[in-house]
Amino acid sequence: xAEFDIAIRxxxxxxxxxxxxxxxxxxxxxxxxxxxxVLDAKRVIDASGLLILPGGIDAHVHVSQPSGxxxxxxxxxxxxxxxxxxxxxxxIMPFALQEKGRSLRECVRAYHALAxxxxxxxxxxxxxxxxxxxxxxxxxxxxxxxxxxxxxxxxMTYDDLVLSDRELxxxxxxxxxxxALVMVHAEGHDAIHHLTRKLEExxxxxxxxxxxxxxxxxEREATHRAIxxxxxxxxxxxxxxxxGEQAMEQIQWARRRGRRVFAETCPQYIVLxxxxxxxLNMDFEGAKYVCSPPPRDRDSQEAIWRGLSDGxxxxxxxxxxxxxxxxxxxxxxxxxxxxxxxxxxxxxxxxTRLPILFSEGVSKGRITLERFVELTATNPARLxxxxxxxxxxxxxxxxxxxxxxxxxxxxIRQERLHHGADYTxxxxxxxxxxxxxxxxxxxxxxxxxxxxxxPGWGVYLERSLSTAV
Ligand code: URP
Ligand code: ZN
Ligand code: ZN
Numbered sequence: 001x002a003e004f005d006i007a008i009r010x011x012x013x014x015x016x017x018x019x020x021x022x023x024x025x026x027x028x029x030x031x032x033x034x035x036x037x038v039l040d041a042k043r044v045i046d047a048s049g050l051l052i053l054p055g056g057i058d059a060h061v062h063v064s065q066p067s068g069x070x071x072x073x074x075x076x077x078x079x080x081x082x083x084x085x086x087x088x089x090x091x092i093m094p095f096a097l098q099e100k101g102r103s104l105r106e107c108v109r110a111y112h113a114l115a116x117x118x119x120x121x122x123x124x125x126x127x128x129x130x131x132x133x134x135x136x137x138x139x140x141x142x143x144x145x146x147x148x149x150x151x152x153x154x155x156m157t158y159d160d161l162v163l164s165d166r167e168l169x170x171x172x173x174x175x176x177x178x179x180a181l182v183m184v185h186a187e188g189h190d191a192i193h194h195l196t197r198k199l200e201e202x203x204x205x206x207x208x209x210x211x212x213x214x215x216x217x218x219e220r221e222a223t224h225r226a227i228x229x230x231x232x233x234x235x236x237x238x239x240x241x242x243x244g245e246q247a248m249e250q251i252q253w254a255r256r257r258g259r260r261v262f263a264e265t266c267p268q269y270i271v272l273x274x275x276x277x278x279x280l281n282m283d284f285e286g287a288k289y290v291c292s293p294p295p296r297d298r299d300s301q302e303a304i305w306r307g308l309s310d311g312x313x314x315x316x317x318x319x320x321x322x323x324x325x326x327x328x329x330x331x332x333x334x335x336x337x338x339x340x341x342x343x344x345x346x347x348x349x350x351x352t353r354l355p356i357l358f359s360e361g362v363s364k365g366r367i368t369l370e371r372f373v374e375l376t377a378t379n380p381a382r383l384x385x386x387x388x389x390x391x392x393x394x395x396x397x398x399x400x401x402x403x404x405x406x407x408x409x410x411x412i413r414q415e416r417l418h419h420g421a422d423y424t425x426x427x428x429x430x431x432x433x434x435x436x437x438x439x440x441x442x443x444x445x446x447x448x449x450x451x452x453x454x455p456g457w458g459v460y461l462e463r464s465l466s467t468a469v
Pocket of ligand 3: 060061062319320321
């Protein structure tokens with residue numbers, strides 16, 4: 001009888017702290033040993049020349065999320081987790097969204113039904129609170145936090161989701177009592193409304209004008225307001241999808257004041273700009289890049305890189321929010337060609353998140369390999385209550401492993417991706433570094449861009465309270 005089920009031999013183990021040459025022994029889906037040589041295993045995987053990374057944790061994705069009348073998200077749980085597996089991500093964290101007027105608990109139950117039996121990789125849900133009634137705040141939310149839904153997102157914009165300042169503070173207060181972590185979408189709703197109306201009056205309705213309708217000042221103001229409300233009730237918060245320097249400055253200011261404010265950024269803010277929204281000639285092609293906050297300019301990209309390197313950012317997530325482009329239920333929904341206001345917000349990116357950060361960050365020397373691991377796996381696990389089971393290569397952790405070829409040259413092409421969208425905003429982008437094998441709890445779920453088997457191996461993860469706050 002062999003001592004281990006699997007040995008991964010000859011690779012370089014990389015953690016958030018260090019890198020070193022070692023073999024891994026895997027038993028019963030967990031990392032059993034990390035040592036100089038593992039010989040006695042049923043199966044040996046040769047990792048010579050490869051990096052052995054903890055599987056990516058994408059802590060901000062949208063899957064099968066209700067998105068308004070006639071709009072359908074391009075990914076269900078099967079296609080989103082298939083795409084995640086191919087891209088080196090072993091845990092995803094989508095949002096169970098409370099629709100206005102509905103019970104939060106009921107929405108969570110319905111969301112579980114969509115995921116049941118459909119997962120290629122492990123999954124855990126954040127919540128979205130859109131209707132903080134006394135019943136939700138007094139009973140449903142506290143009970144759900146105790147059941148392992150220990151983080152939730154609130155919105156400062158979008159007609160269907162926006163909370164008033166009073167509601168935000170009330171939600172924050174419950175989160176503090178329950179020790180849940182709140183993720184904030186920080187863009188000021190009224191300012192966006194004002195700018196949108198003016199742009200439309202001037203005839204500026206192409207997708208490009210989505211950007212000018214949500215300039216950095218809108219994000220900066222809301223970030224400051226969220227931080228101030230959180231300080232009022234003494235709550236740690238996460239500012240998600242930070243797009244540029246102005247919001248970063250608010251976060252740095254709050255931290256200097258001793259506030260616990262965590263920050264997330266995403267691929268679109270390091271490789272896309274407002275110019276991408278121009279499309280071919282200010283045409284509807286720009287809709288492929290409509291997301292919120294919108295991509296900014298080159299200076300903003302540089303600011304984000306500084307933040308990724310200097311610790312301003314804790315998390316690098318995809319904010320995968322896929323809509324098909326040539327689809328009346330997607331970007332081309334009724335009305336979308338009459339004004340950017342009707343274009344569904346969000347772009348796909350679950351499969352390309354790790355290659356883009358590795359290539360633009362590690363391969364180009366902007367961030368270290370250790371920082372890459374920290375931003376994409378270890379920090380999300382710590383922050384969202386999955387540590388030590390996920391996000392680290394340590395004995396006892398789940399054997400969620402990615403073998404990464406740091407020298408592999410690839411070109412991002414829609415036809416090679418596994419998501420349900422009909423385009424990628426990163427079409428034609430050359431990258432160096434690519435995942436060649438993805439393992440979830442000791443089972444290979446993807447190898448050389450082929451996803452193995454039917455969905456069903458992935459499990460739902462109940463989470464602890466954050467260990468980072
Ligand atoms: O445009 C985006 N980011 N759509 C996804 C929803 C959100 O706000 O994260
Ligand atoms: Zn958001
Ligand atoms: Zn999002």
